[in-house]
Amino acid sequence: MFSAEHCSAILEQIRARKPLIHNITNYVVMNNTANALLAVGASPAMVHAVEEVEEFVALSQALVINLGTLSKPWIKSMRIAADAASGRGIPWVLDPVGAGATELRTDTATDLALLFRPACIRGNASEIMVLAGTTADKPRGVDSTRASADAIEAARRLAKSTGSIVAVTGAIDYVTDGEQLIALANGHPLMARVTGLGCTATALAGAALAVEKDRLAAVAAGLSFLAIAGEIAAEKSPGPGSLQVHLLDALHQLDAATIQRRLKIVA
Amino acid sequence: MFSAEHCSAILEQIRARKPLIHNITNYVVMNNTANALLAVGASPAMVHAVEEVEEFVALSQALVINLGTLSKPWIKSMRIAADAASGRGIPWVLDPVGAGATELRTDTATDLALLFRPACIRGNASEIMVLAGTTADKPRGVDSTRASADAIEAARRLAKSTGSIVAVTGAIDYVTDGEQLIALANGHPLMARVTGLGCTATALAGAALAVEKDRLAAVAAGLSFLAIAGEIAAEKSPGPGSLQVHLLDALHQLDAATIQRRLKIVA
Amino acid sequence: MFSAEHCSAILEQIRARKPLIHNITNYVVMNNTANALLAVGASPAMVHAVEEVEEFVALSQALVINLGTLSKPWIKSMRIAADAASGRGIPWVLDPVGAGATELRTDTATDLALLFRPACIRGNASEIMVLAGTTADKPRGVDSTRASADAIEAARRLAKSTGSIVAVTGAIDYVTDGEQLIALANGHPLMARVTGLGCTATALAGAALAVEKDRLAAVAAGLSFLAIAGEIAAEKSPGPGSLQVHLLDALHQLDAATIQRRLKIVA
Numbered sequence: 001m002f003s004a005e006h007c008s009a010i011l012e013q014i015r016a017r018k019p020l021i022h023n024i025t026n027y028v029v030m031n032n033t034a035n036a037l038l039a040v041g042a043s044p045a046m047v048h049a050v051e052e053v054e055e056f057v058a059l060s061q062a063l064v065i066n067l068g069t070l071s072k073p074w075i076k077s078m079r080i081a082a083d084a085a086s087g088r089g090i091p092w093v094l095d096p097v098g099a100g101a102t103e104l105r106t107d108t109a110t111d112l113a114l115l116f117r118p119a120c121i122r123g124n125a126s127e128i129m130v131l132a133g134t135t136a137d138k139p140r141g142v143d144s145t146r147a148s149a150d151a152i153e154a155a156r157r158l159a160k161s162t163g164s165i166v167a168v169t170g171a172i173d174y175v176t177d178g179e180q181l182i183a184l185a186n187g188h189p190l191m192a193r194v195t196g197l198g199c200t201a202t203a204l205a206g207a208a209l210a211v212e213k214d215r216l217a218a219v220a221a222g223l224s225f226l227a228i229a230g231e232i233a234a235e236k237s238p239g240p241g242s243l244q245v246h247l248l249d250a251l252h253q254l255d256a257a258t259i260q261r262r263l264k265i266v267a
Numbered sequence: 268m269f270s271a272e273h274c275s276a277i278l279e280q281i282r283a284r285k286p287l288i289h290n291i292t293n294y295v296v297m298n299n300t301a302n303a304l305l306a307v308g309a310s311p312a313m314v315h316a317v318e319e320v321e322e323f324v325a326l327s328q329a330l331v332i333n334l335g336t337l338s339k340p341w342i343k344s345m346r347i348a349a350d351a352a353s354g355r356g357i358p359w360v361l362d363p364v365g366a367g368a369t370e371l372r373t374d375t376a377t378d379l380a381l382l383f384r385p386a387c388i389r390g391n392a393s394e395i396m397v398l399a400g401t402t403a404d405k406p407r408g409v410d411s412t413r414a415s416a417d418a419i420e421a422a423r424r425l426a427k428s429t430g431s432i433v434a435v436t437g438a439i440d441y442v443t444d445g446e447q448l449i450a451l452a453n454g455h456p457l458m459a460r461v462t463g464l465g466c467t468a469t470a471l472a473g474a475a476l477a478v479e480k481d482r483l484a485a486v487a488a489g490l491s492f493l494a495i496a497g498e499i500a501a502e503k504s505p506g507p508g509s510l511q512v513h514l515l516d517a518l519h520q521l522d523a524a525t526i527q528r529r530l531k532i533v534a
Numbered sequence: 535m536f537s538a539e540h541c542s543a544i545l546e547q548i549r550a551r552k553p554l555i556h557n558i559t560n561y562v563v564m565n566n567t568a569n570a571l572l573a574v575g576a577s578p579a580m581v582h583a584v585e586e587v588e589e590f591v592a593l594s595q596a597l598v599i600n601l602g603t604l605s606k607p608w609i610k611s612m613r614i615a616a617d618a619a620s621g622r623g624i625p626w627v628l629d630p631v632g633a634g635a636t637e638l639r640t641d642t643a644t645d646l647a648l649l650f651r652p653a654c655i656r657g658n659a660s661e662i663m664v665l666a667g668t669t670a671d672k673p674r675g676v677d678s679t680r681a682s683a684d685a686i687e688a689a690r691r692l693a694k695s696t697g698s699i700v701a702v703t704g705a706i707d708y709v710t711d712g713e714q715l716i717a718l719a720n721g722h723p724l725m726a727r728v729t730g731l732g733c734t735a736t737a738l739a740g741a742a743l744a745v746e747k748d749r750l751a752a753v754a755a756g757l758s759f760l761a762i763a764g765e766i767a768a769e770k771s772p773g774p775g776s777l778q779v780h781l782l783d784a785l786h787q788l789d790a791a792t793i794q795r796r797l798k799i800v801a
Binding site for chain 2: 785
């Protein structure tokens with residue numbers, strides 16, 4: 001279903017094809033997301049104006065929509081872009097940041113998930129549980145109050161109801177199409193002390209979906225690129241400042257041998 | 268009044284309670300601010316939509332409002348958020364970036380300071396003097412044209428008129444409630460070559476106010492976390508690129524022994 | 535026409551005069567642009583509100599307008615600011631990010647270039663060719679599909695029609711006033727794996743134009759600061775994460791001896 005070989009093959013495809021990834025993402029992580037996409041070999045663009053998102057989606061191989069610093073004008077652009085991607089068969093990924101924290105976030109995430117058929121929804125446990133309707137618990141701002149394992153059934157249910165691959169990230173990352181489940185155990189606790197690495201995971205899933213038709217494997221590969229690079233970076237980092245630097249270096253240097261040696265598929 | 272022990276106790280409280288800090292801040296520093304808050308142990312969120320700020324303030328333990336990349340729609344959100352925080356007794360901090368440079372900034376900062384009772388106002392000397400009405404001098408863009416010591420009387424006056432703790436940062440950082448004055452001599456000149464460290468100081472003051480009722484000590488502690496970490500970072504940095512990396516590492520590693528050894532309370 | 539001595543003299547002027555550089559730039563690069571301007575000795579500000587841009591331009595020694603994350607409200611501010619700068623004789627630089635990719639970008643870049651007489655237009659080959667009307671090829675999102683050398687004639691033509699210095703950056707950087715042409719061969723391929731270094735080049739050209747009346751030399755100097763610092767940084771960087779850190783350090787440490795030793799003027 002998913003293997004180190006498959007993961008490496010997807011990385012090679014990204015490097016060979018340099019897919020253009022259109023991001024409508026939040027102000028906090030734009031720079032990091034762009035740099036992570038470049039480091040893995042993709043070609044990022046951040047484009048959000050309502051007048052040009054449809055035109056830009058048509059040039060792109062994948063679209064990433066992230067609700068981090070949400071506002072009404074951006075929601076309008078997100079809907080137009082998601083609709084355009086869906087209509088043209090361009091894979092798009094939803095990152096429902098803060099779903100459950102406020103009504104605006106829950107409603108926007110729900111609408112985008114249900115109306116525009118994302119190829120993938122990637123969130124933390126609280127966000128996925130809220131979208132699946134299995135909890136009404138408030139998250140802690142944009143942070144989850146649950147472990148990723150608590151959201152496995154919610155993820156399956158959300159995958160079935162939306163037709164999306166659903167990924168719940170945390171100490172263990174889970175990826176499901178509603179039936180099959182992949183569990184990945186790479187990463188490092190220090191990664192939680194750097195803002196926006198979940199957003200980076202989402203964007204890398206987008207890059208993988210741009211080049212790979214097996215959507216379950218693509219999402220698992222995108223998450224693995226980040227988790228392996230983060231793990232390598234954390235091992236040599238005294239704190240979160242160094243971790244960010246080493247993370248981009250490790251993504252840039254990631255290769256088949258490293259994936260073979262590091263990738264921990266635990267289910 | 269303020270001591271290394273008190274400073275360390277506040278740091279421990281932040282790490283133990285991981286307060287949610289709601290930031291309405293500028294595009295330039297959002298990433299750095301979020302990372303500094305994470306490094307010190309708090310839980311940051313950047314949320315600005317007029318539709319959700321009130322709801323989000325209610326979830327938070329402190330609010331930080333920063334005028335860096337001001338615009339009309341954001342001012343509306345700032346007012347709603349500040350009003351909500353003030354009404355609920357949630358401490359909030361004002362960073363009046365560029366007050367004095369343009370009418371929009373002076374007016375916005377003055378309104379927020381006078382109408383919504385910030386727990387703390389943190390600025391450079393020019394900004395504090397403009398808000399206190401003791402100068403009509405133009406700052407140099409968003410940079411001060413005065414040394415922090417020049418603004419001590421302005422800070423006292425502003426503290427008395429608003430009921431806020433007022434902090435003026437520079438080579439020496441001054442913190443006052445209008446009567447008592449704390450002067451802190453940590454930091455390093457290279458810190459002025461990194462954008463937005465004043466904004467980081469403001470956010471860390473917010474994190475400290477979230478866990479400590481003695482507001483004067485809380486603000487002094489927040490400023491000290493940054494100044495000590497910046498000093499440690501600068502000592503091993505050939506330039507401002509390295510300084511940023513080491514700064515986050517030093518914030519993450521900051522502990523009572525380091526504070527005891529480093530903290531320079533000079534008045 | 536341009537020499538290492540002239541390049542060093544411009545750097546010294548920036549450090550001595552600390553010009554205030556007003557940036558209306560994109561969300562992705564704001565932090566990096568501000569830090570690069572600080573590292574080279576200038577004083578950056580990011581100000582975009584329609585209510586204050588005219589007032590702020592009047593305080594500044596140069597203006598930088600970058601279309602990276604374009605939207606209608608920002609275009610309005612860009613036009614007001616460019617008009618104000620042009621009317622007051624304050625040099626301003628245009629970075630037409632993504633011209634050719636969408637109608638909004640091509641139209642906005644063309645209008646700004648033709649109506650408000652920029653001192654300099656800095657783009658990649660695709661952008662400059664689109665603005666010069668010598669191609670209707672789509673770029674790859676915001677990336678060029680052409681080598682910089684392909685755009686030399688387009689650059690000359692655009693310089694003649696607008697009266698601006700035109701710079702095309704790539705493996706070789708070309709700078710022309712329509713007659714004279716400077717070709718610069720510094721830099722490193724790893725720089726293309728970091729987002730927004732083109733935007734940084736534009737901002738540094740703005741800093742140089744703020745202190746030097748010979749506009750051709752000023753733009754060449756601004757590009758050279760970045761290319762030399764990037765080359766030094768890349769030589770010690772295993773990947774794009776390290777490169778960003780070392781780049782700011784190298785800009786901070788840049789001096790006449792380094793420029794003398796490194797600068798490669800190839801035409």
